[in-house]
Amino acid sequence: MKSYHHTIGQHNYIFKDLKDLMAKASPTRSGDFLAGLGAENAQERVAAQMALADLPLKTFLNDLVIPYESDEITRLIIDSHDEQAFKTVSHLTIGDFRNWLLSDDADTSALHALSKGLTPEMVAAVSKIMRIQDLVIVSKKCEVVSKFRNTIGLRGRLATRLQPNHPTDDPVGIAASILDGLMNGAGDAVIGINPASDNVAQVTLLIKMLDQIIQQYQIPTQSCVLTHVTNTLIAIDSGAPVDLVFQSIGGTEATNRSFGIDLNLLSEARDAAYSLKRGTVGSNVMYFETGQGSALSAQANFGVDQQTCEARAYAVARHFDPLLVNSVVGFIGPEYLYDGKQIMRAGLEDHFCGKLLGIPMGCDVCYTNHAEADQDDMDTLLTLLGVAGCNFIMGVPGADDIMLNYQTTSFHDALYARRVLDLKPAPEFELWLQNMGIITDNKMITLGHNLPNNFAKALQRLS
């Protein structure tokens, strides 16, 4: 195994292998220390970053952080690598690559053409020597568009997942949150429920309910019940109207095994959803969630730092042409991302790596109550992601998810980002909002004052 080193003054810093170098070069985060992988001090970190900057991009095709023989995701990364696309940058070091990404030559079409020539390890490596503004300015140049019943990821647009969770999956409580969300312009990425129960019959009822709501109000969006992929397969088999297949994924084969999945199972699920042909403007049928720390949490990180593991999960996502991918960045807790600063940096890294690899990246801008974070941190990350061109964020009533017990962005937060950054909903959904009278001014997002007639009728059914 090749070791790496870098000398600063009298001190020669030695890194025992590529994954050690990558881990030591990572900006501070608690999870890498929990794993025993982080840099011992600030100078060692910069020494690692300098050594990393000198590495040729090609290194990552030969020196594999997790062996080809033992991990199907490494095999996927290597076997699907587009050498032709890579040729344009194959002579660069990581440091040169950063300079090129920031240069005016690296425009939207150049980045798009390159994406399949890049591996997760390459983009993770370059992100480690980038500041937040670098991550933002390069992400902003990427445009990754996906389609099902609407078009997500177009420049100047920000979509939201309407997340109407309820602790007992009560359909009435869920419907109340859906109406609240729609009236605040949320729901173009997906109307997606995290069910409290894994019971397939119950999950199927929720799928049917969402389908009926979307049909009745002719909402140009898609639904998803975020249950295990095997449950969704059973639901599809029994004739449930499934739009999107959801699954949590990680960046190592063993992480995915701990989730009860592998690439074959995901293929089977994608084919099953695809065969239903429910999309109207496109056929991206997968919804994936990820998050730094999941590999270590499953004791399946193999000495690889958490951000590199996370980027490897995007290779899995990319293989299945998803509609939506988001990192649930602050959900995992302070032992992986300790505070607002770490959550913010991780959210922007994830978005950057995802976009550079060509996946339709969103972000669950979130935190738990035992993390050193608050609403100000979420506002900052949301604003930065909005500037960076993030495809979508979450929307829950009042930022409080009463089922998952964490805080994510609210319907109001999404309206804030859309207004200050002049971002529009997905075009098909925007038109629907206008026709319903929910938004009244398409120049500066402004909400109407009246309840649409069909919603007023729905409320009458309650009294």
Added chain:
Amino acid sequence: MSSNIKSNSVIENSWAQLKQLTSARIALGRSGISLPTHAQLKFQLDHAQARDAVYFQLNVSKLCADLTQSFSSMNLESIGLQSDAIDRPTYLKRPDYGKRLSQISKEILLKRITKAKFSPNTFNYDIAFVIVDGLSALAIETNALRFLKTACTNLQSEKFTIAPFCVVEQGRVAIGDEIGELLSAKLVIVLIGERPGLSSPDSMGIYLTWHPKVGLTDESRNCISNIRNGGLSDTEATMKLRYLVTQAHKREISGIALKDETSSKQSLSSLNSFLIE
């Protein structure tokens, strides 16, 4: 001079009647497109309560004294212990430290056991209760003593031998494994402060583990969650606990092999949603 500025700029939502259907923060109204002052400060208060619960320090000596006094008729003592996590920031960053006793605490516990002089190859106790601050010492301070009075009274008829109560600072669920193993208990029952939710800073959880020993993981445990005022009541929780305790002793198992069959799973019989015609 009179002002042109309205004293109330909040636009209320005409669907506010839906609030009664869910505890989600719906129909909050808006100022422009932003969150009105009242809802904003309500959220900040709820978050503040959850944050303070995370940093609330358990008064170990007081809880030990209260337990000893309350259970004097059953002749049960209490022992105060600490994990390897020296403070809250360390506890939050290093879950592994919170799963093990500090060296001093380990010695304290071993001394107490030597004093008891039990024979090897048999278990000293049927049940050991371990009371742990977890992520909300507030939950323990609010619920533990009250719940234990109900639970122990209920379990008395089963004639179980119960170990001295262990009260642990900066602990995680798995610290019960080490304590239960050292005490030589057949079953360890950990009462622990759960991760505070925005509307539930004081929620207590209970974890049962049969034949506790260091290194066990979550699949060997059964959990009863959300014990608090407004959550699962002491009576309901005790009913579940009694079932699990007696079944664990009878079948000599815990965890995924032992399902809580007392819970009546709520199932959705119909869609019955007002949004659908």
